[in-house]
Amino acid sequence: MILTKNRYYILRVGNFATNANTKLYYCFFTILLCIEEYITYNSTDCYKIMVNSTIIWSIIEFFLHITNTRIIKPMNLYFINKKVELPMYLGVFLQGFQEGGCITTIGLYFGDRIHIFKYCLFLHLMILFIIWNVWNRKLTHKISSKRLVNSNGSVILMGAITTYDIMKLYQNPQYIRRAFNMFCIMVYVSSFWTYIAWYRGFRKVNVYEYQQPLFIHSNENKYIKKNNRYNTFFVLFYDVIFEIGMAYLFFFCYYIPQEFSVQQSHPLLVN
Secondary structure (H helix, E strand, O other): OOOOOOEEEEEEEOOOOOEHHHHHHHHHHHHHHHHHHHHHHOOOHHHHHHHHHHHHHHHHHHHHHHOOOEOOOOOEEEEOOEEEEOOHHHHHHHHHHHHHHHHHHHHHHHHHOOOOHHHHHHHHHHHHHHHHHHHOOOOOOOEEEEEEOOOHHHHHHHHHHHHHHHHHHHHOHHHHHHHHHHHHHHHHHHHHHHHHHHHHOOEEEEEEEEEOOOOOOOOOOEEEEOOOHHHHHHHHHHHHHHHHHHHHHHHHHHOOOOOOOOHHHOOOOOO
16 A cells, blocks of 8 residues: 555545534543543553643644645534534644544553453443444535545655654563553554444545556556455555554653653552
8 A cells, every 4th residue: 555656545424523522522531531540540641641642633633634634624513402613723622632632541541451350341331332322323425534545744654653663662661561552452442443434434445546647758647446345444454553553652652751650660560
């Protein structure tokens, strides 16, 4: 997918990307996880990663929007049968909170507790809620977001982030277990969401195959739409592993030295 002239797009269909209520629910849930961790273990690690990832991802979402890499339409807040259109900047912030802060916090929170049965049960109850929420969402054919996956900027950025994550963990091997648990949880949860969203038609993949011009000096480049299950799986697999797993793991790796609890001293990671 990377070394090709084909164009791979991920489309979001329906009102999930523009429904501010749903994003607020996930934001409140994320904040509750941070509060529970502080009350129970006197740790602010989830709070730190939530704040930092939300700020940075909101900036990324804003950049994607102004460069037309991801076309984001205004979000709507539904309150007592009224629809209120939110300012674009507020919508970008909610997108950054849900895309960045929520996923990274869930990954770190449940990754630290993966060995405790009650938290594993809680995790799967949350996944069941996500499946139920997506399954019962009203399906419309209105495209709310369209993103070119293999644009030059996106590929270069993902390559740099993945390299940074690997180097950072190589320099700090005492954090590998915690980072790996976080990565696995983010991929695990996102895989359920991605699959059910694709199955219900809320997330689609469009592939445009590059056609070589007939004449060497011709400037006419043609793209023919060509979708199949293999392309869909490959694009969504790349999205979950790299654009979610590796991209969000960056927020953990970046704040290793100065922010997070040392692995041996964290109450949940003591053997």
